[in-house]
Amino acid sequence: MQLDLTYVNNVAIGAAYAGATILNHFLGKLTSVQKKGPSDLVTEADIESEKKIIETLRYRFPDHQILAEESGLSRAGESGCLWIIDPLDGTTNFAHQLPFFSISIAFAFNGELLAGVVLNPVSGELFSAVKDKGATLNGHKIQVTNQEKISESLLVTGFPYNNREDLKPLMIRFENCLKAARGIRRLGSAALDLCFVACGRFDGFWEENLKPWDTAAGMVIAREAGAKVTDFSGADYALDMKEILATNGLIHRDMEILMGI
Ligand code: IPD
Ligand code: CA
Ligand code: CA
DSSP, rough: OOOOOHHHHHHHHHHHHHHHHHHHHHHHSSSSSSEEESEEEEEEEEHHHHHHHHHHHHHTTOOEEEEEEEEEOOOOOOSEEEEEEEEEEEHHHTTOOOSSOOEEEEEETTTEEEEEEETTTTTEEEEEEEETEEETTOOOOOOEOOOOOOGGOOEOOOHHHHHHHHOOHHHHHHHHHHHSSEEEEEOOOHHHHHHHTTTOOSSSEEESOOHHHHHHHHHHHHHHTOOOETTTTSSSTTTTEEEEEESTTTTTTHHHHHHHO
């Protein structure tokens, strides 16, 4: 099958903007916030954004499979094409009217991630990448930093919803990084965290227990911008992994040591 990845990417961008219209509509006007877990929220904005994104993709690609956070896996097509969607990454921020969240859409063919788009509807920043074509922010090429020193690095992380019982390993990693790096931020959208490594705002990112829709698009963008993306022990990151470590490559080994417990 001949795949036009530029077209695929443009459709993803259109779908992301369609989702953004929904998110902007609901921002500050939510009437329904529900809990999927003790601290894992879902709102009408998540649901409606996802519907709109899927509708937009389906219109162009009726036979593609879709994996989306709120509705799961749909249509077991034969095409080998799969879309991976987070209709609102940063729901907690959104529910608290903190203007830092994103829409994340990735495309894979026969299990290989080939394109990714992450859009922050508030700032208007659109991160995009196609495999082997590099990554862009609002159309301009981006790349990771050339920082070699962990002591001068700015790092970002996130805290998983589902392991609040055993926080020890998480806190040890946090402490290790806090001692070694210039600083750590926790912004609340893993997709944007990865994009911020890609464009050089952060030198490294780590988190555990993320889901494929949190990382798929950001990972393509980060890798295309020169990032190294692995698990905590340095194995190439795959979407079913429980740990993700993304850096500029130069501080990767140091970060792996900081992740080791
Ligand atoms: C969450 C965000 C957050 C990360 C959480 C994710 P959601 O996604 O990416 O930064 O720390 O682990 O679940 O639930 O807002 O789509
Ligand atoms: Ca998410
Ligand atoms: Ca989400």
